[in-house]
Amino acid sequence: MFLSTTNNGVDAKGRVSVPADFRAVVRGGVFDGIIVWPSFEGPYLEGGGQALMERYQALIEDMDPYDEARIAFERAIFGAAKPLSFDANGRVTLPRELIEHAQLDGKATFVGLGSRFELWSPALYAEHQTRARSFARDNKKSLRLSPRRPSSSRPSSSGGDAS
């Protein structure tokens, strides 16, 4: 499982060290590396191991062969996905177009999301985080996670990040 957030450097050749935890997730597959594609939702990258790609492929092959959505997904995901293999030190080389899409400038933030991960420019990710947080606050009623309830006594005062 891809977990946690890591900030690594992107050198002049576009190389970036994949966090060791992430490498351990994909270790064992026939393809020793990760697969990365530009998100079609924003200026960041999405990635995973080959197993993730095969899950997408299974999903897509269940769709009608001439479904417009199927063709769109095939082109948006498979067409844009780059297989990036690890070098001896656990790095991958990001192609120029991926670096540009995510606006990476010397640094990249790996964000683990369980079955996949995201790659962000640190600055954009911070911004995205604050927006995500306020979105969560605005929608907290729909975010009830578990039957466990806080049972009062918790200071409802805004804890620092007021807006």
Add this chain to the structure above:
Amino acid sequence: MFLSTTNNGVDAKGRVSVPADFRAVVRGGVFDGIIVWPSFEGPYLEGGGQALMERYQALIEDMDPYDEARIAFERAIFGAAKPLSFDANGRVTLPRELIEHAQLDGKATFVGLGSRFELWSPALYAEHQTRARSFARDNKKSLRLSPRRPSSSRPSSSGGDAS
């Protein structure tokens, strides 16, 4: 699996380098090359390895021998498909009619789509690419990954194409 998008040149002889990743996918078959035919959906080419052809053959042979659709598929795919073998440098020579169908003019864009690939004029593909991305964004809900269940119904090497 055919992945990623590559832009290669088409010289005066109609030769184009097949991306090395793509060559690796079809490597090992008895026929050392790719099979390409004009799409009946638009001005581009479709292609794959021999394994893909055999899949199509199996699909079509399940249809009624006198089904009009079967005849149409046979003519549109098998009748128009050209086996293009690699030269020593990994290139194929595109016949004139394929170049004209896809309106290739010095450049060709290989688009990997998992079990097959497409060949486009770069300008024409750019347009379809943006449309595919926005369509995918609007319909992403239909791509939800279901929680992986242990009883996977198919072996991991799906589709017969090598990794």
Add this chain to the structure above:
DNA sequence: TGGTTAACGATGGGATAACATGGGTAAACG
């Protein structure tokens, strides 16, 4: 417990092989 050392992960740079591409020549085809 404090200090030292070995191991792992991350980073930087240079050498080398792979890839894409161009042109030329010989064989095959009509």
Add this chain to the structure above:
DNA sequence: CGTTTACCCATGTTATCCCATCGTTAACCA
């Protein structure tokens, strides 16, 4: 006999591999 197709070699560019360095963490020893 002319045209086309296949094969061969040469070259620039790019990506891949290999080695060295450095910081951090974890293990080990006194």
